[in-house]
Amino acid sequence: MKSIRLEGKIVVVTGATQGIGEAVALACAESGAAGVCLGGRDAARGAAVAAQLEAQGCPAHFVRGDLADEADCRALIQSAMTRFGAIHGLVNSAGLTDRGTIEDTQVAQWDKLFAVNVRAPFILTQELARLLRPLGTPASTVNISPRSSRAGPPFLTAYASSKGALVTLTRNNAHALRKRRIRVNAINVGWTDTPGEHEIRRKEGQAPGGNERAGASLPFGRLLDTGDVSTLVVYLLSDAAEMMTGSIIDFDQNVIGAYGSDVHPPI
Template structure:
């Protein structure tokens, strides 16, 4: 019987969108700990991006890009390869979570959420897949989705719809890329303690101690943290998950479809 494969990213170049804070930063740091040969992170804040890249403890680079801009997004993989070499693994962790119901969501907000949450992962997945196929290399992609992709709350209409599109894209591309040994999996993330969530809570007018109030009401006494998700993402990128593709993993304290 052969030995169990290690959860390792040794020798691999990993591209993480939204890697300057929150879930993306946690995954980038975990990838560095797992021995990645290079890590490229993207984000809109150049100062924060450079700061995070300089502390990853691996060969790293930061690319400033607004994923709502299709042209800028289309350049990311080429820029990452110029700095670090061929990208072996992609994590689509960036996302917008702006609120809005079916009656009050502006078309402009709908378009922006779909651009960042669905179109950008499509563009990046396409670019990485084309390069891996041209080079004859295997690869792995992880999409950070959300439990709201099942339908979501009424105040998350555009967000839930855009992430539902990403969930379908995950399965579609997993099926389409199997023969090329490129694996695609997704994480349906539950309520998480991130800088982005803190900003949304403040924008919604909630008190600064919202987290202290929310945590005790959760089944396990706290919200999900970036470190919780990072280990799963690295596992899915590694050879330990070599036989796994097209999976949408519910990463939440609540069980979808269970009541009472």
């Protein structure tokens, strides 16, 4: 069996100062990565996560930037290459989840979400592909998307649309880069228990423990956690997934397209 390990690999992770991105960075270190470049906006949190990785013996490099800025996107990849001399993996975990329906979403809000959720992964993958061309080395990009990329609820118009575009970008890039062995896959993540999710629910007026109660009603009795997601990301980054590209993984305990109760109706 091929090892699901990252020995010798350098990985760039966006949104690495919180939630899924932070969990992915830590999982890369635990899986033996030779180095992790952390992208984020919060310098204090970036330093804290980097310190955790260093404590595990994994060299870490934090780059502060705004993914809505093209220059910052390119600088993240370039900084990682300068620091480590190679890049073998890119995880596009950062994303904005601003609410808004078709009627009340402002154009500025739409543009902001598309800039961070779609344009940034495009620029980051483009910059990586350009830098790797003279080196001829393989790589793996993992895009984090939600299950709402298929349509989503009415109050996530811009968010769902941007993530749907990210799914298409994933397949397009996978096909374009296949002969260079730069793999591109995406994970459509279901409802995940993160600090950010708790904060969103708090702002919406949900009582404490709401996520736990919601999880208890699901088929497997809980929400996904960041460890579930980071484990799958590490697999996609590893050589164990070397033949997998252009895949969109629906990672949820509810089966998309299935409906109805478990009770067989009388005939």
